[in-house]
Amino acid sequence: MPSILLNTPSERLRGAQLDAVRHLLARVLTGNEFYRRKLGALAPASLRTFDDFVQLPFTTKAELIADQLERPPYGTNLSFPLDRYTRFHQTSGTTSGRPLHWLDTSETWDWLTGCWATNFALIGLRPTDRLFFPFSFGPFLGFWTAFEAAARCGFLVMPGGGLSSTARLRFLLDHRCTVLFATPTYALHLAEIASKEGIDLASSAVRALVVAGEPGGNIPGTRQRLEAVWGARVFDHYGMTEIGPVAVEAEGRPGELYLLESDYLAEVVDPQTGRPVPDGDTGELVLTNLGRTGSPLIRYRTGDLIRMAPAPDPTGRTWRRLEGGVLGRADDMIHVRGNNVYPGALESIIRRFADVAEYRIHVDRRNPLADLRLEIEPVAGDGHALAEEVGRAVRDALCFRIDVSAAPPGSLPRFEMKARRVVYQK
Template sequence: MNHKVHETKVDLKSYQMHKLNELLVFVSGFNEFYKEKFQGIQLPITSRHDLASLPFVTKKELADDQNMYLPYGRNHSYPEASYIRYHQTSGTTGRPLKVLDTTESWNWWSDCWVEVLESAGVTMNDRAYLAFSFGPFIGFWAAHEAIQKLGGMAIPGGSMSSEERLNSMLDNAATVLLCTPSYALHLAEVAEKLGVDLKNSSIEKIITAGEPGGSVPSTRAQIESLWGAKLYDHVGMTEMGAYGYSCNEQKGLHVNEAQFIVEVINSETLEHVAPGERGELVLTNLGRLGYPMIRYCTGDAVVYDPTPCACGNKFLFLPGGIVGRADDMVIIRGVNIYPSSIEAIVREFDAIKEFRIVYYTEHEMDQLKLQIEGPEEVVITLAKLLRNRIGLRIEVEQVETDSLPRFTMKARRVMDNRSIKVTV
């Protein structure tokens, strides 16, 4: 499947409108969720301006629909017998969304992942180790398929301990590691305890997903230093697809505009934001007919830059990747706090093995403290850096080594003990 529109003479915007109208005609006839949602919508859509006539889709809306129309909801365009893959979202609040894929939609998923792999320079000569549990969370399932499409070897690491995974990837001379940024750091910690020299191992590339850390310069630098390998980031969603990936420039993420239409909006006004302005990422997937997402509000906070990246990829660029989650932001003493901003500072200290952010209420005022596993001498330095960078005095508490949880999948480093929890 050749969907590299930026390498052809096809005008990208015209191509997107063509694919979008095909999708809209299809869902208007065969998808009960969108049949109801798009009543009165005039087709065809001929421009980005017309796109604004389509209503947004939210995760809550999908969840409510799924609760009302058990078990899978109405946003599955074909009879249940047509679906071959089951996945569910990994969110920590509410019931997870159930998402099904047909053979065609799953093939589209893996094609999107081929883009991720090729941007990282993965070829048929690579052996890719997937340090992933292979449960119902989508994770690296599609990556497993894509590696085989490229002709490379996919080595699954499910149902193994961290020590077993390290031994397996090294015994099999794996050249690529796929995991979350947190797990790459944890594996390095395990390797250090075992006396394993990762810097001189066969691993040459690391492809991360599931957390924003792969695009956080300090986190990326720490992982690359520990492994002696180059890190490439990737971003996707169970309900959307694998939509973004980094390149050799390592300055952010490209959105695969051949398969996704990108919008960045102000969550309050619902208007598009200007380049360089933070907004919420809204996506439309163009090739997943079995589970279409049209103007889906992802909840991811991004900044976009229309200037082409120095790598030559003309697709829209998101400097810094995902810079936060709309539902992750909290206000502490008048200051907007994103956990990813704190992580960026913490990861500048190689001596800090793990950390946790704790929100709590004291004297009816919301407070924040940071727990770290690290030497006492970094506590004062880190506290000063946090004050200077974030503009807020944050207590830094040293805790015992190995007392904080480690994560094989998405990390949960925030503990919210506030008496009244309000997010923006």
């Protein structure tokens, strides 16, 4: 695959990506049943321009799930015989109700860890950093690849599986860890426990939080709260188990995620029509991973809404940036009494209140008009006055009223990995 550097001129960058796509297809179409069915007798050399490439059909999660149901357990999106594969992971299943199973060869695993090595360089990790991963390693891809990539890059890595949250905090302090990898939800949960234990996280050695797996790092209220309680810089990261590590914030550039255009070809389309939208407009991110030949995705509709930064990067880098990170999901919009709202908009308001320990959103779709209710859990007390304050803040920011109630302290669920705070009744 050609080398695509951070400052590669845009025209050369697109040409190099198309070369990589042709290389990918030449390897995939010989053995990958899924894409042979989708693309037929396509000749990779026929993709001479980007316009030729965007005539290829989209790939959707629904297709992949159907394929794995028809040919369990891994489906037909495999380019090589099964004995070539060495790694198994799966998605959380939060958006589809059913997890996707995903296999990687040793070669594609090297590609995935290489993406993280690029992320580390953008974040600005230092040779002396000690990286802590405070969770039990399950089938979720993201932090497995980050952990192995960090070790390969020569960083001291600390696993936190098999420990209670309190023990993880003690471990972090004892080993003077400087970089924490976690979901935003779990980083806040650790801060909540630290407060109860009388631990001042802001005075710890932690200087950076790399958050991934869910929104939060890009939500101003959540980000501010994380940075305040940890006394550390938050770096948001975006990726998916089935696609790989896609984008990350860079040191000195908060609020924008650099798309790893060395490893992905990205498009932004209208979620309804599938037609391209210009930089600066919100649309759905469509990705082609250029190095995951064993289980590739070509023109994959992520369902994630983003906005490409329209202005040139003042640093001189040419890789495109996701302005504000991932803004929401195309299927997450809640229609309430003529108003459209994304869960992230509510979280941004809720996280302004330091006295809110946790929250849950209830969406009742059993009637023609959906009803939205918010449940907050106070750090202490009955929370009734706090619920009224949050309700006023939602009304002032979003211009409509919702019912906000208080749950007893400690009663709402806590999450180590991806949080599930939106509950639907249908």
